[in-house]
Amino acid sequence: MRQLLTNKWFKFILVGLLYSLWVLWLGNYWWFIGLAIIFDMYVTKKVHWAFWKKKNPPNGKQTKTVEWIDAIIFAVIAATFIRMFFIEAYTIPTPSMEKSMLVGDFLFVSKTSYGPNLPKTPLSFPFVHHTLPLTQNTPSYLTWIQNPYKRIAGFGQVKNNDVVVFNFPEGDTVATNLPTQSYYNLVRNYGRDRVWSDKRTFGEIISRPVDKCENYIKRCIGIPGDVIEIVDGQVYVNEKAQTPVAGIQFDYIVTTNGSAINKRTLEELGISKSDQQVFSGSQFLFPMTDEQVAEIEKLSNVTSVKRVNMTAGNWDHNIFPFSEKHPWNVDNFGPIQIPKKGQTVPLNLDNLPLYERIIDLYEHHDLSVKGGTIYIDGKVATDYTFSMDYYWMMGDNRHNSADSRYWGFVPEDHVVGKAVFIWLSLDKEKGFPSNIRWSRLFSFVH
Structure with missing residues (x-):
């Protein structure tokens, strides 16, 4: 042998x-x-x-x-190969997916579930995403070579309710002093001239390739062709209520008889300190699941528990597609159909805000409007046929998640992989070893 x-x-x-x-x-x-x-x-x-x-x-x-x-050379090559084609480690930095995913969860993301997305920007420093270690804004990649989008065969397609890691769709442009905020939202709120000129506040404005945009993790609510609608916080997919997800939570106003709620009780219920907001001596705001609400209501000093809800027609200007033709908010949104590859839709000035980013930035056409007429690549356009599939992603922490309600569709070339396995979970509010969430170790993502 x-x-x-x-x-x-x-x-x-x-x-x-x-x-x-x-x-x-x-x-x-x-x-x-x-x-x-x-x-x-x-x-x-x-x-x-x-x-x-x-x-x-x-x-x-x-x-x-x-x-x-x-x-070392062997380890770098082997690890790079595994990260590129099979599995990659990620951590959860924000509470947008609580209580399904918790801040401090360390998880493995499968590239083979949907097929590995081959690197668009292959010249990059190993094991880092977009910025070199120990630097503030130095890119970890070179854009001398930019490959076209190509995804090789995987075990399946993105399905409804999958927990998906993807590149932030609005992450192609970044204000370096506010890297976690959407550049496009900053422009809408402050104006382009100020965002570009006020370098003390916003920093330099830089661009990033698709595969070097920030990584986000959300639940896929809608796949290509689905019709999505949110009514009073309830998501409907193709006119049917979304399949219940145990970890979904909303913001609730909790009113007491004037006394505070015991801190240990809140800790036992899984309501972290960072999630606790005090309005007054008798009113508190907590993001909670249905199970947590039921337990809070049992407390002797609690007089009412009321879910926060924005009424229909109360337009939030920060909600996609940022048009008075679609006066939606986080709790009342749509209906809207998720674009599907090969699908042709009529184009007019009313629905153009839904698709202009797709046409202009994701599918790289020259889009303009002159005298009320829509032009694509210099030709009059009354309809448009999509070249890619798109998805609708939302966080399970419904009132504390920057998701598709704020920036729209996720193109297929932004999809990285499927979250499958939690190998470690650490509570940032506790010290070692009590910060280890033993019940979450080696658990599968649902």
């Missing part, structure tokens, strides 16, 4: 077979040229590919330094 495992032809056949399967999966047959390199590495050995090693070291052994370099 040892002779077989060390035989050069056996090594070449094994590695060559694995490499060929990868090329077939990739779908780019030019990569078969790599078989010549593999053949030389294991059989002919004409080229010294591992240039950091001595070709014929004394006693056949490399120095400790070379062994460390060899191990």
Whole structure:
């Protein structure tokens, strides 16, 4: 067996077979040229590919330094390959998905669930996303090479209620002093001139490729072709109430008889300190699930629990599509149909706000309106056919989530993968070891 495992032809056949399967999966047959390199590495050995090693070291052994370099290079290549094609680690930084996902959850995201999205920006520093470590705004990538969108085969498609990681659709432009806020929302609220000129407040304005935009995690509420509507906070998909999700929570105003609610009681209920807002000595605002509401109502000093709700017609100007033709808010929204690849929709000035970002930025057409007439690539347009599928993403913390209600559709080329497994969960409000949420370790995402 040892002779077989060390035989050069056996090594070449094994590695060559694995490499060929990868090329077939990739779908780019030019990569078969790599078989010549593999053949030389294991059989002919004409080229010294591992240039950091001595070709014929004394006693056949490399120095400790070379062994460390060899191990590091292998680890970087292997880890990069796994992160790119199979699975990647993420953490939950905000409460937008509570209580399904908690701040401090560390999870694995499967790239194979929907098929790996090949890097659009391949020249980048390993293991970091868009900014170099120990720097504030130095990009970790070079845009000298920009590949077109390509997703290779996976195990399935995005489905309703999947928890999905994706690149922030409005993250293509960033105000460096406010990197977590939408640049487009800043422009709507402060005006483009101020955002670009007031560098003390907003910083430099930079652009990022799709695959280097911030990573977001939300639940997929609507897939291509679905019709989404929100009525008094209840989501309807194709006129049917959304399948219940245990972790969904809303903001509630809790009124007491004048006394405060015991802090330990709130901790036992899972209402974190950062979620607790005090309006007065007798009124508090908590984001809660139905189960938490039922427990709060049992407290002897609680006189009422009322869910926060924005009434229909009360237009929130920060809600997509930012048009008085669609005066929606977080609790009353739509109906709206999720665009599907190949679908053709009529275009007019009333529905153009729904699709202008798709046409102009996601699918890269020259869109303009002159004298009430819509032009696409210089031609009069009365309809439009979509080139990609789109999705509707929302956080389970419905009143505390920046999601599709604020920035619209998520293009298929922004989808990174499916959240599948929590391997560690730490409560930032507690010290070690009580900060470990033991019940969440090694649990699957639902």
